[in-house]
Amino acid sequence: MHAPSISLLGKRFVICVPYTWLLLFFCLPFLILLYISLVDVGNDIAPFKPLWDSETGILKLKYENYLSIFRSGDGGGLFKTIYIEAFLLSIWYALCTALLCLVIAYPFSYFIATASPRVRPALLMMVMLPFWTSFLLRVYAWKGILADQGVLNQALIFLGLTNEPILMLYTNVSMLVGMTYVCLPFMILPLYANLVKMDFRLLEAAYDLGASPLKAFWLVTVPLSRTGIIAGFMLVFIPSLGEFVIPSLLGGPENIMIGRVVWDELFTSNNWPRASALAVIMIAVIIVPLAVYYHYTGESADARK
Amino acid sequence: MADKSEAEGYLVTEKLVKRFDEALAVDDVSLSIGKGEIFALLGSSGCGKSTLLRMLAGLENPTSGRILLGGQDMANLPPYDRPINMMFQSYALFPHLDVWENIAFGLKREGLPKAEIQQRVDEMLDLVQLGPFAKRKPHQLSGGQQQRVALARSLAKRPKLSLLDEPLGALDKKLREQTEFELVNIIEKVGVTCVMVTHDQEEAMTMANRIGIMSKGRVLQVGSPKEVYEHPANRFVADFIGNVNLFEGHLSVDEPDRCAAITGIGEILVGHGVSGTLNMPVAIAVRPEKMEISKERPPVDKNLFTGKVKEIAYFGSYNTYIVTAGDGTRVKITKANSSHEKLSDITWEDNVFFWWSDVAGIVLRD
Numbered sequence: 001m002h003a004p005s006i007s008l009l010g011k012r013f014v015i016c017v018p019y020t021w022l023l024l025f026f027c028l029p030f031l032i033l034l035y036i037s038l039v040d041v042g043n044d045i046a047p048f049k050p051l052w053d054s055e056t057g058i059l060k061l062k063y064e065n066y067l068s069i070f071r072s073g074d075g076g077g078l079f080k081t082i083y084i085e086a087f088l089l090s091i092w093y094a095l096c097t098a099l100l101c102l103v104i105a106y107p108f109s110y111f112i113a114t115a116s117p118r119v120r121p122a123l124l125m126m127v128m129l130p131f132w133t134s135f136l137l138r139v140y141a142w143k144g145i146l147a148d149q150g151v152l153n154q155a156l157i158f159l160g161l162t163n164e165p166i167l168m169l170y171t172n173v174s175m176l177v178g179m180t181y182v183c184l185p186f187m188i189l190p191l192y193a194n195l196v197k198m199d200f201r202l203l204e205a206a207y208d209l210g211a212s213p214l215k216a217f218w219l220v221t222v223p224l225s226r227t228g229i230i231a232g233f234m235l236v237f238i239p240s241l242g243e244f245v246i247p248s249l250l251g252g253p254e255n256i257m258i259g260r261v262v263w264d265e266l267f268t269s270n271n272w273p274r275a276s277a278l279a280v281i282m283i284a285v286i287i288v289p290l291a292v293y294y295h296y297t298g299e300s301a302d303a304r305k
Numbered sequence: 306m307a308d309k310s311e312a313e314g315y316l317v318t319e320k321l322v323k324r325f326d327e328a329l330a331v332d333d334v335s336l337s338i339g340k341g342e343i344f345a346l347l348g349s350s351g352c353g354k355s356t357l358l359r360m361l362a363g364l365e366n367p368t369s370g371r372i373l374l375g376g377q378d379m380a381n382l383p384p385y386d387r388p389i390n391m392m393f394q395s396y397a398l399f400p401h402l403d404v405w406e407n408i409a410f411g412l413k414r415e416g417l418p419k420a421e422i423q424q425r426v427d428e429m430l431d432l433v434q435l436g437p438f439a440k441r442k443p444h445q446l447s448g449g450q451q452q453r454v455a456l457a458r459s460l461a462k463r464p465k466l467s468l469l470d471e472p473l474g475a476l477d478k479k480l481r482e483q484t485e486f487e488l489v490n491i492i493e494k495v496g497v498t499c500v501m502v503t504h505d506q507e508e509a510m511t512m513a514n515r516i517g518i519m520s521k522g523r524v525l526q527v528g529s530p531k532e533v534y535e536h537p538a539n540r541f542v543a544d545f546i547g548n549v550n551l552f553e554g555h556l557s558v559d560e561p562d563r564c565a566a567i568t569g570i571g572e573i574l575v576g577h578g579v580s581g582t583l584n585m586p587v588a589i590a591v592r593p594e595k596m597e598i599s600k601e602r603p604p605v606d607k608n609l610f611t612g613k614v615k616e617i618a619y620f621g622s623y624n625t626y627i628v629t630a631g632d633g634t635r636v637k638i639t640k641a642n643s644s645h646e647k648l649s650d651i652t653w654e655d656n657v658f659f660w661w662s663d664v665a666g667i668v669l670r671d
Contacts, residue, residue: 223401
């Protein structure tokens with residue numbers, strides 16, 4: 001009777017570890033964030049006031065922090081605030097980044113997955129090699145490439161393809177290039193992990209039944225790599241949504257992303273509650289579609305295993 | 306069984322060769338298979354039978370040689386343009402599609418109208434008796450059901466040639482025996498010409514009209530199950546199909562209707578002539594079940610030898626005796642257990658007589 005109870009304890013302990021981690025580093029900070037998002041703005045010393053006013057004994061929930069995000073104070077229309085604008089813009093560019101990554105990463109992953117098992121580790125190593133250099137350094141390197149006097153423009157001028165430098169840096173294009181470049185490994189790795197398990201006899205079966213290679217790819221490979229596509233998409237979309245460094249280093253001044261807005265609220269306006277409210281909304285933007293997706297596909301994904 | 310001479314020539318391979326780097330996987334294979342025939346390629350793993358099948362399907366390109374189906378050269382057609390469908394080893398069913406969609410996959414590629422696809426898929430589901438399972442995914446089916454889906458999928462397009470790669474290989478033994486007949490019934494009902502690949506001789510013997518025995522990329526003998534069993538063309542075939550005792554020796558008598566060979570256990574008489582010269586090395590093949598064994602001296606004098614029983618194995622319906630002859634040759638003899646009363650007194654280390662009629666042996670030169 002001893003052995004099973006010990007193994008049960010061990011099991012519980014093993015299960016506890018990730019839950020403790022989640023509790024400490026996700027739930028707790030999130031609750032703090034939620035708390036700050038619901039209180040009044042404070043002063044320079046204490047950036048937010050407590051929820052419970054100890055002098056008057058009144059509980060003050062400031063849901064106006066949220067309201068002000070959706071409705072501007074000067075009587076402007078609903079949803080016509082810089083915050084909503086920044087959200088939509090961020091979602092749009094995060095979607096673009098994820099799609100660009102998918103388009104580039106799919107052939108990349110397919111190539112690695114179909115390469116001979118001997119060279120696969122080397123190819124994967126090459127995907128991860130950029131991680132060995134500082135993230136900031138890599139983003140700055142893109143400045144050197146895309147600037148007016150940068151490598152790319154110099155080369156284009158040298159080749160006679162253009163007379164004067166093309167404006168590339170500090171545009172949406174340079175921002176997307178940077179985000180796509182940084183996020184690419186997060187798309188390649190889950191796709192590779194999925195494609196490498198693919199049974200390529202299924203493609204032969206598809207050819208045999210009359211599907212051309214392109215048709216077979218579309219009807220067999222793509223649907224079977226769906227979980228990899230979704231995982232990669234999420235891994236790219238989520239960090240891209242709140243990305244702050246790349247838009248501020250490579251992006252244009254006219255497009256303010258949500259990461260920048262949160263930064264401004266926090267450090268320029270010193271409005272911690274509103275910054276927190278923005279962060280809470282951003283989490284909701286990410287979690288709600290994820291939850292809906294898993295709710296509807298969780299069952300069939302389990303069955304597929 | 307179709308008459309061979311008039312049926313041959315529907316599927317023809319001419320000097321088919323497949324070379325992987327330096328290894329010859331398929332070596333100069335010329336076959337002629339009749340319309341409606343079930344032809345089995347039999348051989349151990351690595352003999353090239355699967356490569357040959359894949360060349361027929363178009364999944365491998367021949368290094369040289371031709372494949373003709375109904376007179377049409379298949380060589381330059383990719384697999385998706387060949388009127389040939391294959392049932393893959395371990396089935397290769399599409400895991401993301403249900404049974405109905407798996408069977409309809411090929412029909413949809415043909416661009417048939419929806420109503421016709423529906424009708425053809427229903428027909429196939431009836432044929433393999435999987436109607437109630439149409440909406441199941443492959444992983445929700447048993448091995449036998451998956452096998453039938455694979456068969457239905459490969460027959461749905463009404464191919465001119467159906468290829469079966471180890472069709473029963475993934476099933477357990479009991480189920481395999483039931484399925485052998487079921488599979489033949491379905492194929493004959495559809496009337497499709499069929500080439501199957503198997504390493505299981507029992508499967509090949511039960512299902513095929515003719516068998517081609519392959520070894521090291523070559524087809525060593527083609528014939529009906531009876532032909533290859535009773536008249537193996539060489540040592541490999543004799544040894545591969547069923548059990549056999551091979552007595553190595555030299556030809557000592559060479560007459561038109563009979564011959565003899567001096568072997569380790571003595572002179573063996575064979576009741577058929579052989580083309581060859583005296584003293585050439587030959588092997589005499591005798592099937593264990595064609596031999597007799599007894600403790601009493603039988604009233605015969607031809608092909609009669611003595612030995613000592615070394616091992617006895619009981620298989621239920623028959624017994625196998627391993628007898629060591631005077632020169633140490635181990636001889637395998639099987640006896641049906643219908644006559645057990647007379648045989649049961651044979652036991653280990655008994656001195657026994659064993660003999661066989663002169664029509665039981667076959668002279669093998671290769």
